[in-house]
Amino acid sequence: MLALKLLTTGPMHGWGLSLKLREISHDVFDVNQGSLYPALQKMLRLGWIRAEWRASENNRRARYYAITREGERQLAAEIEDWERTSGAVNRVLRFALQGG
Amino acid sequence: MAWYHEVFSSLGALLGRRRQEREMNEELHFHLEMETRRNVEAGLSVDEARRHALRDFGGVERHKDSVRDERGAGWLYDGWNDIRFAVRSLRRRPGFTTIATITLALGIGATTTLFGVVKQVLLTPLPYGHPESIAVVWSAWKGFDQTWVSYDECEGWKARIPAFADIGLYTDGSVTFDGDSPERVRVGNVHASVFPILGVKPIFGRNFTAEEDRPNGPNVVILGYGLWQRRFGADPAVIGRKVQISGQTATIVGVMPNDFRLPIDFGGSGRSEAWFPLGTDAQQQGAVPGPEFPKTGASHGFYAVARLAPGATAATANTQLRTLVAELEKWGYMANVGFHAYAVPVEEQITGRVRPVLLVVFAAVGFVMLIACANVAGLLLVRGESRRRELAVRVALGAGSRRLTRLLLAESAVLAAAGASLGIGLAAVGVHLVRVTAPAGLPRVAETTLDWGVLAFALVTAVAAALLAGLLPALQATEIAPAGELKEGGRGATSGRARLRWRQSLVATEVALAVVLVVAAGLMIKSVRNLLAIDTGFRPDGVLTMRLSTPSTWYPDSVRVAAFWDELQRRVAALPGVRRVGAARLLPLATEMGDWGLQVEGYAPPPNQGTPGDWQVVTPGYLEAMGLTLREGRSFDARDNMNGPLAMIVNRTFVDRYYPGRPALNGRVRIGDNDSTKIYTIVGVVDDVHHNALVGQVKPQFFVTLGQFAIAPGNTRRSMSLVVKTDGDPAALVAPVRAVIRQIDNRLPISEIRTMRDIVNAAIGGPRFAMQALGLFGLLALVLSAIGIFGIVSQVVASRSHEFGIRAALGATPRELVALSLRTGLRQALTGLAIGIVIALVFTRAMTSMLQGVTPTDPWTFASVVLVTGLVAVAASVGPARRAGKTDPAKVLGSS
Secondary structure: HHHHHHOOOOOHHHHHHHHHHHHOOOOOOOOOOHHHHHHHHHHHHHEEEEEEEOOOOOOOEEEEEEEEEHHHHHHHHHHHHHHHHHHHHHHHHHHHHHHH | OOOHHHHHHHHHHHOOOHHHHHHHHHHHHHHHHHHHHHHHHHOOOOOHHHHHHHHHHHOOHHHHHHHHHHHOOHHHHHHHHHHHHHHHHHHHOOHHHHHHHHHHHHHHHHHHHHHHEEEEEOOOOOOOOOHEEEEEEEEEEEEEEEEEEHHHHHHHHHOOOOEEEEEEEEEEEHHHHHOOOOOEEOOOOOOOHHHHHHHHOOEEEEEOOOOOOOOOOOOOOEOOHHHHHHHHHHHHHHHOOOOOEOOOOEEEEEEOOOOOOHHHHHOOOOOOEEEEEOOOOOOOOOOOOOOOOOOOOOOEEEEEEEEEOOOOOHHHHHHHHHHHHHHHHOOOOOOOOOOOEEEEEHHHHHHHHHHHHHHHHHHHHHHHHHHHHHHHHHHHHHHHHHOHHHHHHHOOOOOOHHHHHHHHHHHHHHHHEEEEEEEHHHHHHHHHHHHHHHOOOOOHHHHHHOOOOOOOOOOHHHHHHHHHHHHHHHHHOOOOOOOHHHHHHHOOOOHHHHHHHHHHHHHHHHHHHHHEEEEEEHHHHHHHHHHHOOOOOOOOOOEEEEEOOOOOOOOOHHHHHHHHHHHHHHHHHHOEEEEEEEEOOOOOOOOOOOOOEEEEEOOOOOOOOOOEEEEEEEOOOOOHHHOOOOEEEOOOOOOOOOOOOOOOEEEEEHHHHHHHOOOOOOOEEEEEEOOOOOEEEEEEEEEOOOOOOOOOOOOOOEEEEEEHOOOOOOOOOOEEEEEEOOOOHHHHHHHHHHHHHHHHHHOOEEEEEEEEEHHHHOOOHHHHHHHHHHHHHHHHHHHHHHHHHHHOOOOOOOOOOHHHHHHOOOOHHHHHHHHHHHHHHHHHHHHHHHHHHHHHHHHHHHHHHHHHOOOOOOHHHHHHHHHHHHHHHHHHHHHHHHHHOOOOOHHHHHOO
């Protein structure tokens, strides 16, 4: 979901994405950088993102990913889902803390 | 939904696998490089930076695998891999692969061909609108199970049988389309209601109007599609055009669709290609107008077809007909002859007789398919035996049982696919052969095609074959326990008894199925022999026939017609190889013959019955050319011409019926119920000719010459069949006879060039087709089972060579060893034989209606089948068993 969200700002290559993810989460998600690639492949297969080869900032050939319309729809749905779930969790937590 | 992304991605994964691997490697490489560079910028050494990058990334190969999995074609890719593996391993065993492929191809090819026939004949609806509510109507009385309907009956049924919404009559005939290339064409004369009853409309123009369908109505014609294409260049503007037909001008008012046929056109004696209005009425037919019946019964000469009222069935109609006929009979209509009338659904009328034949043959081909599958399964099992070590190693290396099953199924799938491709090729040949050789007696068979439905069936068959043949070996493989197997294999011991038993049951099954087929084939062969043994009253061998007409345009009177035939016969007789020449109005077993009312001097028919005689018009020479047997008196000769005394020859049934206890020779007969002074004298008696059907009752029949028929009753026969008897091959005479006809008059249309043998074969088309198909399948089944028996005995001998070696060392003679291994093959054969005979006793009962003069449980047939199958089993076992006799104990024991 995060990767999709990041891609809404514009096309990015895998390494760029992994860098951004680390920056944003302040290394909270301490996972292997490699796990990103299967996830990208899955989103490609589902048609949420598309890939093309372009020149990178330092003129290297790199594979750039961009979000598709299908992906945007999916993101919106997931955000909504997340908000509903986290809202519920928050309410439960609040109740738990108050009711202690 | 994004399912199509999945599909494309999966397909892409399959097709562009190399490219994707390259791209993945490049992408990951780029990532690591960038990460390394970042680490260097952060102050690490190059080596250090690279190590960190790799560590943070996690296992590169592991992630690569995950990416591959996410491509979504994992199972497809694995399947592809399995198939490639299967192809490779099959190619290593070309002998096995060839035999298995050919076996499956034969099975699939035969099954597909037969399915094509079944689909065309039984599954494709008739070319009528709502054929399920169309019925044909027949009359019947003593001696005639299915005969024509009279005009009164049609009118009566129309008015008084509520189950008939409408009923129409038609007759068949033939005309000549005149012109530069005159053509004889079969036609139908139809009530204006017939096409609407059949639910068919002309594609151009219109149907006949009621106004046209009356006596002396306007001369109009509706063309058949084929005729319209052939003679009129498929020109839609043909409507309204005037054409010369048999010397008269007719106006074309319509063109019928391509597949249109009258119900009788499916019968096999050709199809009508143009239609005229029936153009008759009750008065002209000597019938009482309206739903009334004359006491004597009028001429029965029409085919009838009815459209059933909504909700009514042929059974409803038959109930109503029974009630009405009982009432009519009490009143006196057609009394004392057991008259009745009945309706048959048109579907049943057309395919009813061929249906049991086809279903039996189709079941038979299914058996062949099962045998083929069993054989391939057997082959795969043997192969499985020799691969147990290989498979055990695979299991030991971590292949799951599902994966093994898949691998083995992939092998049978590849075999089935190869078998199917080859089989479809065979089916194409088969369908072609069926079309070319389709016996005329089998309706619609000649229209069999290899269409998508049939191809789909071939694919289904192939998939079923792959599962049937592959499942058993695959399941066996899942029981492999690597440790035991590798040990067992290491010792070179005999193969497991349980696995051998599987193969033995397969072989027994094959033999059982083969026995059923051979029994069926045997019964059919016997039945066809019985049919051929029936004394038809004529000798069909070496007889060539062709139909010729003498149009009134060029032969205005009977003198000229008679002169033409005299000249033609004289010249044909002079051709080398020709023994006798004659001509007849109708050929036996080719065209049904109707009767003519007679007056036989000294014979008084019972009340309400006439003195009918089937009328045959011939030329002198016909009786000899066709090989009729003269019992009394003389045959026709040159004196029986237009000027000679009127001479008639009659058949034995005629004599038995009309001259009981008195001499028929010199008896006097009038044709027609008039008081004409032209009276025929009986000059000869011939044996009965089975004219209308091979089996069934023969009617009184009389023969008169063409010339004298023109005197009394005074009709000129315009269309006759030339009959040429030769000692050699009748087909070789076609060209010279044609040349002679051209010399005399090159304008005359010639049609229906056939040998009498062809005609007889067509008359027994159904049984012959069944015999040929069952014979072929029975042979195939025997060969396949023989291969199966051969295989099992070979396997037993090979796997017990160790044991045989010991036996030989202990003093067993080669004879004993041979007998020992023979016994293993024969035991399966005997088991199969016993089971097969039980199945056959049940199965052949379905063939009862196809058999002639032989019961479905004919002991002779069963006995010969036991003998034949036993011999085949022995023959198949002997080869490999002899190898057991040659066992050299030193060699076998030494090798372990």
